[in-house]
Amino acid sequence: xxxxxxxxxxxxxxxxxxxxxxxxxxxxxxxxxxxxIRQPPGKGLEWIGYIYNTGSTNYNPSLRSRVAMSVxxxxxxxxxxxxxxxxxxxxxxxxxxxxxxGGISFFDHWxxxxxVAVS
Amino acid sequence: xxxxxxDPAVSVALGQTVRITCQGDSLRTYYANWYQQKxxxxxxLVIYGKNNRPSGIPDRLSxxxxxxxxxxxxxxxxxxxxxxxxxxxxxxxxxxxxFGGGTKLTVL
Numbered sequence: 001x002x003x004x005x006x007x008x009x010x011x012x013x014x015x016x017x018x019x020x021x022x023x024x025x026x027x028x029x030x031x032x033x034x035x036x037i038r039q040p041p042g043k044g045l046e047w048i049g050y051i052y053n054t055g056s057t058n059y060n061p062s063l064r065s066r067v068a069m070s071v072x073x074x075x076x077x078x079x080x081x082x083x084x085x086x087x088x089x090x091x092x093x094x095x096x097x098x099x100x101x102g103g104i105s106f107f108d109h110w111x112x113x114x115x116v117a118v119s
Numbered sequence: 120x121x122x123x124x125x126d127p128a129v130s131v132a133l134g135q136t137v138r139i140t141c142q143g144d145s146l147r148t149y150y151a152n153w154y155q156q157k158x159x160x161x162x163x164l165v166i167y168g169k170n171n172r173p174s175g176i177p178d179r180l181s182x183x184x185x186x187x188x189x190x191x192x193x194x195x196x197x198x199x200x201x202x203x204x205x206x207x208x209x210x211x212x213x214x215x216x217x218f219g220g221g222t223k224l225t226v227l
Contacts, residue, residue, distance in 0.1 A: 037218075044219070044220045044221045045162065045205055045221070046218065047215060047217065049215075058214055058215060059215075060215055094161055094162075101167075102168065102171070103168075104167055104168035105209070106167040106207075107152070107154070107162075107164060108173070110161040110162055111161065
C-alpha cells in the first residue's frame with residue numbers, strides 16, 4: 001500500500017522560506033505526478049502545484065512566483081519550497097499522488113498532512 | 120476565489136437522500152472528483168470520473184454530471200457520512216487543479 005509522509009518545520013518566520021518533503025513508501029515515485037495541496041485552518045483546499053518524476057512542474061498561478069518543487073527519485077521523495085511566507089500561508093500542507101486511470105486523473109493517495117504556522 | 124462553487128453547508132436526516140452540487144465552467148470539459156474529509160483527517164477520494172467508487176467506498180455514494188454541474192448523491196445517509204465534501208477538477212485550461220470551497224454535510 002502506497003503511503004506518503006510529509007516532514008518539515010512546523011513554524012516558519014515571516015519572509016523566510018517554508019520547506020517540506022514528502023517521502024513515498026510502498027511504491028515507486030516514477031510514472032506518477034505528485035502534488036502539494038494546502039488547507040488554511042477552517043478553510044478549503046488549495047492546489048499548490050505538481051511535479052512529475054522527470055522534474056517537470058506546473059504551479060498554481062497565484063503562487064507561482066514563490067513556489068519551487070523538486071524530486072529525488074533515488075530517495076523516493078519530493079519537496080516543496082515556498083518563499084517569502086506571510087501569515088496567510090499558515091495551513092496544513094498535504095502531499096498527494098495523482099493517478100491516471102481509465103482516462104481520468106485524480107488524487108488517490110494523500111499524506112496525513114503537516115501544519116505549518118507562519119509567525 | 121474558487122472556480123468551482125459549492126454550497127457551504129447541507130443537512131440530511133438519517134437514512135434520507137442528499138445531493139451535494141458543484142458548479143463550474145471546467146465541468147463542461149472535465150469530470151469532477153469528490154473527496155470526503157472528516158475533522159483532523161486528510162481528504163479521501165470517494166468518487167472519480169463519471170461515477171466510479173474506489174475500493175471500500177459504499178455504493179450509497181454516487182456521482183453524476185450535467186452541463187456545468189456535478190453532483191454527489193448519498194442515498195440513505197448514515198452518521199459516518201457526516202463530513203466535508205470537496206469537488207475537484209482540472210481547470211478550463213487543463214493545466215492546473217481547482218477545488219470547490221467544500222460542503223459541510225450534517226446528518227441529523
